[in-house]
Amino acid sequence: MADVNRGNRPLSPHLQVYRLPLAAITSIMTRITGHALVAGIVLIAWWLVAAVTSPGAFACADWVVRSWLGFIILTGSMWALWYHLLAGLRHLFYDAGYGLEIRQAERSSQALIAGSVLLAVLTLIIFFAF
Numbered sequence: 001m002a003d004v005n006r007g008n009r010p011l012s013p014h015l016q017v018y019r020l021p022l023a024a025i026t027s028i029m030t031r032i033t034g035h036a037l038v039a040g041i042v043l044i045a046w047w048l049v050a051a052v053t054s055p056g057a058f059a060c061a062d063w064v065v066r067s068w069l070g071f072i073i074l075t076g077s078m079w080a081l082w083y084h085l086l087a088g089l090r091h092l093f094y095d096a097g098y099g100l101e102i103r104q105a106e107r108s109s110q111a112l113i114a115g116s117v118l119l120a121v122l123t124l125i126i127f128f129a130f
Contacts, residue, residue: 021102021105021106022105022106022109023102023105023106023108023109026087026109026112026113029083029087030083030084030087030088030091033080033081033083033084033087034080034084036076036077036080037077037080037081037084039073039076040073040074040076040077040078040080040081041077043064043065043070043073043074043077044074046064047061047065049061050062075120078120078123078124079117079120082115082116082119083112083113086112086115086116086119087112090108090112093108
């Protein structure tokens, strides 16, 4: 075997040293929110199935949906839905060749985060106001 000097080669950066760009973080979050939406879908589907099953099953499911845990799951799913929708729209622009520059990707990532939080808060305000 060849004598390889491994001591002089640079090491690859790892997550403790290398900071991911915001565009990479938002891309990863798009995948995470897509999977996290399942929690809200399962909760709503359980509530709907319980509604047609029996009054006791519906009372149990309704109690869970109306509890603080159900509120957190449904609110998180609502934010994840807004985030995933806005990320999908941004990806359509990426597919068309727009916004691929580093500066533009950074700004669109910031807009994605701010927009999803703003829309989620607006949805909660509208939901509880009416």
